[in-house]
Amino acid sequence: MAALPSPDDASATVMRPHVRRATASDLDAVAAVLAPYVARTAVTFDEEPPTDADWRGRLAEADARGLPFLVAELDGEVVGYAYAAPWRPKAAYRHTVEDTIYLAPAAQGRGVGTRLLSALLDACTVAGVRQVIAVVADDPAAAGSVPLHRRLGFEVTGVLRDVGRKHGRDVSTMLMQRTLH
Ligand SMILES: CC(C)(COP(=O)(O)OP(=O)(O)OC[C@H]1O[C@@H](n2cnc3c(N)ncnc32)[C@H](O)[C@@H]1OP(=O)(O)O)[C@@H](O)C(=O)NCCC(=O)NCCS
Numbered sequence: 001m002a003a004l005p006s007p008d009d010a011s012a013t014v015m016r017p018h019v020r021r022a023t024a025s026d027l028d029a030v031a032a033v034l035a036p037y038v039a040r041t042a043v044t045f046d047e048e049p050p051t052d053a054d055w056r057g058r059l060a061e062a063d064a065r066g067l068p069f070l071v072a073e074l075d076g077e078v079v080g081y082a083y084a085a086p087w088r089p090k091a092a093y094r095h096t097v098e099d100t101i102y103l104a105p106a107a108q109g110r111g112v113g114t115r116l117l118s119a120l121l122d123a124c125t126v127a128g129v130r131q132v133i134a135v136v137a138d139d140p141a142a143a144g145s146v147p148l149h150r151r152l153g154f155e156v157t158g159v160l161r162d163v164g165r166k167h168g169r170d171v172s173t174m175l176m177q178r179t180l181h
Helices: 024-040 052-065 112-126 145-151
Strands: 018-021 069-074 077-086 096-103 131-137 155-166 169-179
Touching: 018 112, 024 052, 024 069, 024 077, 024 096, 052 069, 052 077, 069 112, 077 112, 096 112, 112 145, 131 145, 145 169
Parallel strands: 096 131
Antiparallel strands: 018 069, 069 077, 077 096, 131 169, 155 169
16 A cells, blocks of 8 residues: 655745635545545545535535534645534534544645644634544554644543554554643
8 A cells, every 4th residue: 555645854844824614615625635545544434535425514514513614725725624523413412523634745744734723623612612532543644643633732532442444454543632611
């Protein structure tokens, strides 16, 4: 299985992305950001790329619930996205969400993820969210996820052992959690 390209080594430069709410016209670019992670890694447990209808549904659900679905642009191009979705469907979980964040490999390691996740947390606070959970797969392509979430105040709250199986191997996940005020 081919690895994803590493972030460019000119990466010490911190980039200042334009972060804004996603619209339906961003969804092709959003899908393109995720696609290589689906095909080549276990960062996501999707084994097939979400369909156009899946993406429209995710955006519509975020909009309907008042939860953020954001994109990050560099030079007018969408290079990443992040959204919040209900953690579990049962009613008493109403103030708890799971965050999802993906950047194109070339945009990694330059502070874009920090700005995008910060904006997501700010928007979650405004939306009345109390707890945000990140589910981080044990995969080399997710190496930036633990430091990113730690940097933004998440703590490790658990490990789920071998809950996924992808590309012929069992994959564990780490749960990280941040309380919003
Ligand atoms: C995780 C991700 C969103 C982080 O965004 P980013 O823009 O690369 O992160 P930043 O440049 O803002 O850096 C945030 C922290 O992560 C660290 N980091 C970023 N990429 C890293 C990597 N490949 N390996 C190790 N650490 C990394 C940075 O050094 C920084 O740590 P610090 O606060 O200790 O200095 C991005 O790397 C990505 O899209 N990864 C693949 C998908 C993924 O793992 N999504 C999360 C699923 S839970």
